[in-house]
Amino acid sequence: MAPPSSSSSRSLSKHIHGNNNNSLKNIQDMTVIASSDFRSSGGENSSEADSVEKPASMSSVQTFDKLHSNINKSAGNNARNPGEGACSCCYQITYSRTFVLRTLLTLSLLVAVAVCTFFSYGILRESEREVGRQTYESIAASALTGAQAIALRKLQGSQVIATLMSHIQPNKADWPLIEFDGYIPVASAVAELSSSGTQSLMVFVNPDETPVPVFEDHTKMVYEKQGRPEDAGVNDHGFGVWRPDPLRPDSCEFDDCRVSDHSSETDWGGKYNIQANLMFHNVAGAGSLLFNIYSLRNRGVHIESMFDCVGFNNEADSTEEAYPSCAVVTDILELAIRPGPAALIFNPILPANDPTEFVGFATTSVHWEETLTSVVPDYVNGLTCVVSTDTTSVTYEIRNGQPVFLGLGDLHDTEYTDFARTTPLNTFVTGAGSSANYTLTVYPTDEMFDTFVTNSPIKVAVGFFGVVAFCTCMFFLYDFLMRHEAQQRRNILEMKRRFVRFISHEIRTPLNTVCMGLELLESELKMAPDKEDAMGEGVDKEDIDFWSNVTNDIKENAHTAVEILNDMLNYDKLESGGLNLELTQVRVSELVERTVRQFQIQAVNRRVNLKLNIAGYDENGESSNGDGNNNKKDLEAGGLCAAAAAWTIIGDDVRLGQVMRNLISNALKFTPAEGVVDVSAHYVPNGLPDAKTMCMAEDECGECAYVQPRDGSIRIVVKDSGIGLTKDQLSQLFREGVQFDANKLQHGGGSGLGLSIAKGIVEQHSGNIVADSEGVGHGTSFTIELPLYKYRSARRKLKNKDDTTITTSSVTDRSEDMPVPKRILVVEDAVSSLKMLIRLLERAGHSCVGAANGQEAIDRIQEDIAAKSANTSHVPFDTILIDFEMPLVNGPTATTEIRNMGYEATIVGVTGNVLSEDVQKFKDAGANEVLAKPISMARIDAYWQREKQRLGSSIRRSYTAVSMTGQVR
Numbered sequence: 001m002a003p004p005s006s007s008s009s010r011s012l013s014k015h016i017h018g019n020n021n022n023s024l025k026n027i028q029d030m031t032v033i034a035s036s037d038f039r040s041s042g043g044e045n046s047s048e049a050d051s052v053e054k055p056a057s058m059s060s061v062q063t064f065d066k067l068h069s070n071i072n073k074s075a076g077n078n079a080r081n082p083g084e085g086a087c088s089c090c091y092q093i094t095y096s097r098t099f100v101l102r103t104l105l106t107l108s109l110l111v112a113v114a115v116c117t118f119f120s121y122g123i124l125r126e127s128e129r130e131v132g133r134q135t136y137e138s139i140a141a142s143a144l145t146g147a148q149a150i151a152l153r154k155l156q157g158s159q160v161i162a163t164l165m166s167h168i169q170p171n172k173a174d175w176p177l178i179e180f181d182g183y184i185p186v187a188s189a190v191a192e193l194s195s196s197g198t199q200s201l202m203v204f205v206n207p208d209e210t211p212v213p214v215f216e217d218h219t220k221m222v223y224e225k226q227g228r229p230e231d232a233g234v235n236d237h238g239f240g241v242w243r244p245d246p247l248r249p250d251s252c253e254f255d256d257c258r259v260s261d262h263s264s265e266t267d268w269g270g271k272y273n274i275q276a277n278l279m280f281h282n283v284a285g286a287g288s289l290l291f292n293i294y295s296l297r298n299r300g301v302h303i304e305s306m307f308d309c310v311g312f313n314n315e316a317d318s319t320e321e322a323y324p325s326c327a328v329v330t331d332i333l334e335l336a337i338r339p340g341p342a343a344l345i346f347n348p349i350l351p352a353n354d355p356t357e358f359v360g361f362a363t364t365s366v367h368w369e370e371t372l373t374s375v376v377p378d379y380v381n382g383l384t385c386v387v388s389t390d391t392t393s394v395t396y397e398i399r400n401g402q403p404v405f406l407g408l409g410d411l412h413d414t415e416y417t418d419f420a421r422t423t424p425l426n427t428f429v430t431g432a433g434s435s436a437n438y439t440l441t442v443y444p445t446d447e448m449f450d451t452f453v454t455n456s457p458i459k460v461a462v463g464f465f466g467v468v469a470f471c472t473c474m475f476f477l478y479d480f481l482m483r484h485e486a487q488q489r490r491n492i493l494e495m496k497r498r499f500v501r502f503i504s505h506e507i508r509t510p511l512n513t514v515c516m517g518l519e520l521l522e523s524e525l526k527m528a529p530d531k532e533d534a535m536g537e538g539v540d541k542e543d544i545d546f547w548s549n550v551t552n553d554i555k556e557n558a559h560t561a562v563e564i565l566n567d568m569l570n571y572d573k574l575e576s577g578g579l580n581l582e583l584t585q586v587r588v589s590e591l592v593e594r595t596v597r598q599f600q601i602q603a604v605n606r607r608v609n610l611k612l613n614i615a616g617y618d619e620n621g622e623s624s625n626g627d628g629n630n631n632k633k634d635l636e637a638g639g640l641c642a643a644a645a646a647w648t649i650i651g652d653d654v655r656l657g658q659v660m661r662n663l664i665s666n667a668l669k670f671t672p673a674e675g676v677v678d679v680s681a682h683y684v685p686n687g688l689p690d691a692k693t694m695c696m697a698e699d700e701c702g703e704c705a706y707v708q709p710r711d712g713s714i715r716i717v718v719k720d721s722g723i724g725l726t727k728d729q730l731s732q733l734f735r736e737g738v739q740f741d742a743n744k745l746q747h748g749g750g751s752g753l754g755l756s757i758a759k760g761i762v763e764q765h766s767g768n769i770v771a772d773s774e775g776v777g778h779g780t781s782f783t784i785e786l787p788l789y790k791y792r793s794a795r796r797k798l799k800n801k802d803d804t805t806i807t808t809s810s811v812t813d814r815s816e817d818m819p820v821p822k823r824i825l826v827v828e829d830a831v832s833s834l835k836m837l838i839r840l841l842e843r844a845g846h847s848c849v850g851a852a853n854g855q856e857a858i859d860r861i862q863e864d865i866a867a868k869s870a871n872t873s874h875v876p877f878d879t880i881l882i883d884f885e886m887p888l889v890n891g892p893t894a895t896t897e898i899r900n901m902g903y904e905a906t907i908v909g910v911t912g913n914v915l916s917e918d919v920q921k922f923k924d925a926g927a928n929e930v931l932a933k934p935i936s937m938a939r940i941d942a943y944w945q946r947e948k949q950r951l952g953s954s955i956r957r958s959y960t961a962v963s964m965t966g967q968v969r
Contacts, residue, residue: 106472113468117461124457132452136419136444139376139383143398144423146375147385147440150195151425154364154371155327157194158347161187161362165201170352175359176203176210177218180280181225187282196364197338201280201349202293203360205241206273212262216240219279219290226284233289235260241277243295261292268297276303276360288337299344302328303361305434306348310358312431323431331436332392335365340405341387341394342367343436371425372396372403382447384412387425389436397445412443419444505885508912508933509830511558515934516836518555522548523843552605562934581652581764583694584950588647588656588714588786589614589681595660596679599668607673610664613680647683647714649786650694651765653946656786659758659769663718663782666754670722670780677720684785687713691766691787708789713767719781725773733771734759762786822846823875825864827857827882827894828910837881837910840937849877854889857882858897865901877905881940882927884911884918892925899926908943910935 164186169178180186187199205215220239223232233239237260246267248257264273276294293299309326316322328346335342345364351357368387376383378401385396385403388410395411396403412420425438525548596612603610649656667677691713725733734755762769767786773779824841826848828834838848851857857880867874880898884891895907909922909930919930929943 102476106475109468109472113465116468117465120464121457121461124460128452128454128457129449132444132449133419135452136383136448137421139380140421140442140444142377143372143375143383143385143442144421144440147371148423148425148427150371150375151366151438152427153194154196154366155329155345155347155426155428157190157196157199158327158345158362158364160190160194161199161201161364162347162349165349165360165362167352169359170354172351172354172357172359175351175357176205176215176277176279178203178279179222179225181222183280184226184228184282184284187280191282191364194364195370197367197370198286198363198365199282200278200286200288200363201360202276202346202363203279204358205275205277207262207264207275208273212241212275215277216290222279223289229285232285239290241275241290241292243292261295264294266295266297266300268300270294270300271304272307276300278363279360286337298330298333302330302344302346302432302434305432306346306361307358308433309431310348310350310356314356323429325428325430326432327428327430328432328435329366329426329438331389332368332387332394335367337365338367340367340369341408343438368394369396369403369405372398374401376401380448381451382445384416384443384445386410386412386441386443388439388441391436412441413445416443416445505912508562508914509833511562512912512933512935513830513832513836515555515558515936516833516840518551518558519936520836520839520843522551525551549605552601558934562932581655583650583652584946585789586649586651586653586656588649588716588788591653591656592660592679592681592716595657596664598661599664603668603677606668606671608668608671609674609676610668611676611678613678615680615682647681648711648789649714649765650708650789651786652761655761656765659761659784660716660718662754662758663784667718667720667722667780667782671720672722675721677718679716679718681714681716683788684713684715687715687785688767688787694766694787694789711788711790713785713787716784716786717781719779721779724776724778725771725780726776730771730773734769822878824848825851825857825860825877825880825882825905827851827854827880827886827891829853829883829886837935841940844937844941853886854882854891854894854897857894858889861898861901861903865903876903879944880905880907881910881935882907884909884913884922892921892927895922895925895927906947908940 165178165180168180169175183201187201191197191199205212216239219233235242235258237258241261242258243261245257245259261275264270264275272294274294275292276299278288278291278293281289294303306326306328309323313322313326326348330344330346332341332343334340335344343366345366347362347364348358349360349362351359371387372385376398380398380401383398385398387394387396392408393410394408395406397406398404420441420443422439422441425440426435592614593612596610599610664677664679671677689710691710693708693710759769762784765786767784769782769784771780771782773781824846826834826838826841828837828850829852831852834850834852838850841848849860851860861877861880864874864876868876882891882894886894889897891909891911895909898907906929907927909919909927910933911918911922911930912933913919914930914932922930928947931939931943
């Protein structure tokens with residue numbers, strides 16, 4: 001709507017001026033008063049404000065300087081006063097005691113530091129040794145576990161080859177003339193996986209059954225197919241099976257003294273008529289190919305042991321348990337292919353189709369240096385490793401993480417015998433009796449432990465002594481600075497408190513004048529059309545509508561500023577646990593309907609369709625409207641179903657109304673024009689079964705005097721068709737200070753604390769609040785669920801239009817809601833606020849008396865008491881509305897004086913000081929209630945209504961409690 005023209009404004013002014021006894025002048029006066037209130041912030045109260053608030057603006061340094069100056073002045077006065085000697089003596093005694101205590105403390109610290117230095121050195125040195133021992137334990141465990149794992153992999157490598165060959169050549173008849181073209185790549189892969197250098201295959205050749213030359217010809221053909229070198233299996237005597245020359249001299253090298261072997265005879269007396277020829281090797285040109293290893297005793301005895309084991313397993317009956325394995329690990333020996341201590345693992349091959357036949361075995365070489373490689377970190381030095389069998393031992397020492405051979409036998413340092421850590425290397429169970437049992441034992445050395453010995457204990461001890469000595473020297477300075485800092489902190493905290501108090505008071509006070517002035521202006525504008533006929537001239541309705549809208553916009557923004565202040569204070573109360581609830585019986589359906597109606601005009605102005613949907617249930621759990629559908633209605637339809645009207649919760653109706661207003665206000669803010677905001681409430685029969693029981697009254701022991709039975713829960717949903725929220729925004733929604741899309745669709749700002757406060761209030765009522773949205777552009781819904789309670793004693797019978805009796809809560813007689821004229825004492829030091837509040841109250845039908853400060857209020861009460869004594873028909877004050885900050889005597893002090901005079905009228909503090917300590921101070925002084933500025937007639941009437949309901953509820957609770965105990969029948 002466009003602003004009114006100048007002619008229309010003059011016409012409107014003329015009508016208002018003519019029809020309301022200089023009403024326009026009154027409005028202009030109010031405007032001037034409001035402006036002056038913004039500039040002077042209180043008129044006559046400026047002197048008091050100066051006297052009260054100036055210290056708050058003083059810097060902490062100035063405050064400290066002023067305090068210091070006062071102390072100096074006081075000291076100077078003492079020097080000139082007779083009591084100087086006594087005070088000075090007391091001060092000197094106190095100072096002497098402090099000096100003695102500090103001296104004793106210093107000496108104690110020096111003695112303590114000497115003792116601590118000595119013990120710290122010993123403790124740190126022992127700590128280093130302990131670290132060395134623990135590190136050794138860790139390294140030893142790692143070495144033993146790693147070596148055992150490597151030995152196990154080597155055993156598994158021979159098992160893989162043996163199992164593979166038993167299935168590739170599954171028939172005994174195929175042996176020893178077998179073929180396996182892919183042996184070299186397969187065995188090489190197994191060797192790499194098992195951390196072994198060689199994987200070879202031995203076959204048994206019985207010269208009486210398979211002539212050796214036939215075997216040699218077959219093997220040569222197989223070597224050609226496998227792609228081995230032409231000299232594979234070739235020695236000085238040519239291609240064929242060989243053995244070491246039994247007549248070789250001691251100086252003869254193993255590879256240079258080979259002779260052809262076509263017989264099964266041995267030099268050591270082997271009992272089997274066989275050859276054990278190395279037929280396959282993972283190295284294509286291995287020099288040991290076609291070596292008859294049965295010809296050597298240190299191999300042959302193990303082959304015979306495997307034969308004995310296999311034979312035992314074949315002959316075992318049901319009463320005997322066969323051996324799980326016939327594998328063999330040889331004793332420590334040296335292999336020609338690589339120098340150093342080693343062993344061989346033999347794994348017998350039993351063809352898959354003839355499992356009782358022993359046709360050959362797979363062999364894996366075990367070089368103990370390989371087994372100990374990389375089992376500890378590279379930084380380890382000085383770890384002794386002893387590999388032992390029942391007959392032989394070899395010793396290695398770890399250097400930079402790698403094993404170095406020291407020699408045969410157990411060569412560890414006997415000083416560290418107690419540190420020995422041992423583990424078995426071959427843990428498998430075998431029936432071959434010749435198999436050797438290997439163990440690995442590790443020991444530390446001086447070199448290993450010396451790694452952890454440092455000069456740190458001496459350095460730490462000296463440093464400790466120096467630090468303590470330095471701290472002792474700095475103690476006095478620190479003490480002085482800390483006392484100074486503590487004083488500064490106290491000054492700063494006091495300044496912060498005074499600043500918050502000052503801001504709250506100085507913002508609310510001018511806003512109080514503005515809001516009351518706007519309320520009076522609205523009433524003047526509403527009365528203007530009624531006086532049209534008296535002037536005989538027309539009034540432009542558009543002008544009235546325009547100025548009404550302007551007034552509403554100004555009031556709405558003023559209330560927004562107040563809400564931000566309230567949010568900050570309420571959030572602080574929630575965080576500190578100081579948000580107290582005034583519990584009463586609350587008819588939740590009436591609360592929801594009343595709150596929704598408060599936003600009807602705002603919704604119309606924003607062109608948003610605000611709907612109310614309340615669905616009730618009767619005592620049998622059926623829908624109250626009979627068809628199971630929700631009872632949807634517009635706000636103008638009015639009326640609640642009987643069951644819905646009976647919904648009762650125990651709570652603080654003011655705080656719950658605050659939650660509802662916050663949710664509906666947010667919904668309207670974020671809903672575009674032509675959108676919908678739907679507020680619904682429905683009964684949940686078994687809702688919130690675990691909710692904490694709310695108690696309105698406690699007995700002498702602090703226990704709940706009477707526990708009301710539960711009656712399900714009420715679920716309130718505020719759903720809008722606005723911009724919606726993402727999942728990420730939903731997860732942050734109830735945190736403090738969170739605002740989304742603050743510049744989109746939102747008319748007016750906020751503190752971002754509203755939802756956080758709402759969540760805290762709902763949870764204090766043993767309920768819960770959740771938000772949900774299908775995403776951006778799909779709106780948002782907020783759901784509140786609160787526990788319901790049964791109050792059957794507060795119900796009465798009503799008749800519906802069909803004369804069917806239903807049970808519902810007591811409906812307040814509308815005649816009781818009519819305002820009763822009261823006689824009110826208004827105490828306010830700001831002249832503008834005093835005038836406007838008196839005018840508002842008088843327009844509501846009340847009679848008022850004004851007072852500019854607390855002393856005048858006391859005088860008025862004394863006059864009223866005297867008048868009452870002189871004239872029994874005199875009507876005393878019903879209510880006293882009194883400000884906090886006033887000259888001469890402030891509000892709490894005046895309240896205390898009034899209560900001391902025995903005056904029992906209702907006292908309501910009206911103040912901009914809304915910190916918890918200020919409110920409590922007012923109530924402790926005797927105030928019944930404290931209302932924060934800006935004040936309005938609606939809030940005053942709401943308090944009177946709450947007070948009337950509270951008194952009624954107290955009477956009903958007393959009657960109920962007495963009835964339950966049987967004292968009244």
